[in-house]
Amino acid sequence: MGRKMHSREDVSRQKTEDLGIPDLLVLNSEGDDETFYAVHKRYFKKHKSACPACGSTKTRCSKVVRRKFKDVLWDSEDSFRIIDIYFYQRYLRCDGCKDSVFPEDIDFGQKGCRYTNRLSDVLADGTFRYSYKKVSNFFGVPASTASVGAIMRRRIQYRESLLEPIKTPKILCVIETEFYDNTYPVVLAIWNNEVYCLDILEDTTEGAYINFFKTLDADHIETVCVDPEESLRSAVATCFPMASVVMTEECVFRYARNAMLSIIHSDGKRFPVRHKDTQLTLHKKYLTDARVKKQIKKRMKSRPRLQNAYEKHQNLLELLETDWTYEDLAAWADEIPEELNEFADLIDLIDIYEIELRAYLDGERHLPERYITSVQAVCDAFKNMPRCIFDVLRARSILTPGFDTIEEDGKKKRQGIRYDRLTANMNQITENIKEEREYGLER
Numbered sequence: 205m206g207r208k209m210h211s212r213e214d215v216s217r218q219k220t221e222d223l224g225i226p227d228l229l230v231l232n233s234e235g236d237d238e239t240f241y242a243v244h245k246r247y248f249k250k251h252k253s254a255c256p257a258c259g260s261t262k263t264r265c266s267k268v269v270r271r272k273f274k275d276v277l278w279d280s281e282d283s284f285r286i287i288d289i290y291f292y293q294r295y296l297r298c299d300g301c302k303d304s305v306f307p308e309d310i311d312f313g314q315k316g317c318r319y320t321n322r323l324s325d326v327l328a329d330g331t332f333r334y335s336y337k338k339v340s341n342f343f344g345v346p347a348s349t350a351s352v353g354a355i356m357r358r359r360i361q362y363r364e365s366l367l368e369p370i371k372t373p374k375i376l377c378v379i380e381t382e383f384y385d386n387t388y389p390v391v392l393a394i395w396n397n398e399v400y401c402l403d404i405l406e407d408t409t410e411g412a413y414i415n416f417f418k419t420l421d422a423d424h425i426e427t428v429c430v431d432p433e434e435s436l437r438s439a440v441a442t443c444f445p446m447a448s449v450v451m452t453e454e455c456v457f458r459y460a461r462n463a464m465l466s467i468i469h470s471d472g473k474r475f476p477v478r479h480k481d482t483q484l485t486l487h488k489k490y491l492t493d494a495r496v497k498k499q500i501k502k503r504m505k506s507r508p509r510l511q512n513a514y515e516k517h518q519n520l521l522e523l524l525e526t527d528w529t530y531e532d533l534a535a536w537a538d539e540i541p542e543e544l545n546e547f548a549d550l551i552d553l554i555d556i557y558e559i560e561l562r563a564y565l566d567g568e569r570h571l572p573e574r575y576i577t578s579v580q581a582v583c584d585a586f587k588n589m590p591r592c593i594f595d596v597l598r599a600r601s602i603l604t605p606g607f608d609t610i611e612e613d614g615k616k617k618r619q620g621i622r623y624d625r626l627t628a629n630m631n632q633i634t635e636n637i638k639e640e641r642e643y644g645l646e647r
């Protein structure tokens with residue numbers, strides 16, 4: 205045991221140079237240029253790896269495991285080769301704590317990943333904007349689903365490390381967005397009368413909110429616009445005790461629209477109006493096409509529940525255009541019959557969040573004029589993104605377009621991503637993936 209299989213004479217200088225991974229020495233071998241057999245450069249040194257369990261350097265080689273990695277070599281900017289590296293990884297036994305056996309450290313590949321870091325980074329960069337499968341196909345490597353998480357996380361960490369600290373806004377808004385079977389909070393900031401996206405959080409637990417809120421300067425936050433979620437309300441109370449907590453008209457509007465959409469999807473099947481989701485949730489006065497108006501009226505007759513919901517929804521839209529009071533809203537909620545149970549969440553919201561709604565109505569309104577449509581655009585962009593794990597969704601939506609920054613005390617700080625740039629970028633990625641666009645090198 206411990207006798208070395210390879211000697212220094214086995215090392216090929218040329219192939220080591222061709223591979224160009226600083227820690228690896230490539231051994232002479234017969235055969236093609238696409239296969240490299242390598243050992244770590246410490247293989248020929250006296251230096252002993254320390255045991256990760258006890259720190260002792262009384263370690264010795266107990267076995268060698270041949271691990272295969274896929275790797276990429278660039279011949280020029282747009283011409284590459286995919287190669288195989290067979291790496292002889294040593295496992296060491298520690299004399300200090302006897303039974304402890306550990307693999308020698310490497311930094312060109314991640315544990316459990318069959319790609320080298322530099323190949324995995326290239327795949328991740330592509331997968332930020334295209335489907336992982338298309339990118340893997342382009343590079344001619346298997347689209348290993350076991351590896352995609354590790355590949356993406358590594359690149360996300362890197363991109364994250366480049367981010368400037370957040371500049372804390374005066375007005376913070378949290379919108380809970382549906383994405384397949386999950387709900388992810390999107391955190392927005394208001395700057396210069398526009399909506400900016402700061403981040404998207406992994407879940408709606410109090411812990412997730414607090415972790416994010418802790419990155420902000422609590423003294424700067426004046427107003428927090430919340431969604432109806434207990435964990436959010438309690439995280440805001442913990443982190444921003446001085447802030448005014450409000451529930452905006454936008455939230456009421458969004459909950460009403462979502463209720464209406466679900467009624468359309470259940471009772472309005474085969475409703476013969478193009479873009480019915482949009483047409484049936486718009487304020488009537490924005491329906492410009494007389495034929496569509498007539499159609500809606502006529503076709504509603506055979507769908508009484510839909511018609512009832514439509515009228516109630518229209519009443520609300522009408523109300524929201526006036527200088528409404530909390531009492532007006534509560535009166536509207538009282539009118540909703542039980543059969544329109546899709547509105548139940550909204551009715552609860554009006555009931556439970558009276559204080560926050562009143563705080564909104566009584567406070568100075570500093571929200572942008574286009575706040576409702578901006579938020580709707582953001583929610584729709586998230587809803588349309590192709591199904592993927594949270595890390596990938598977050599990377600695609602907020603780590604690809606680049607943040608808007610502002611200088612403060614000589615330091616760059618990030619303000620978020622302006623909503624229109626955010627949604628344009630997300631919609632482009634959605635199109636790339638849903639329309640199965642072929643990936644190509646963007647250089």
Ligand SMILES: [Zn+2]
Nearest residue numbers: 255258298301
């Ligand atoms: Zn040990």
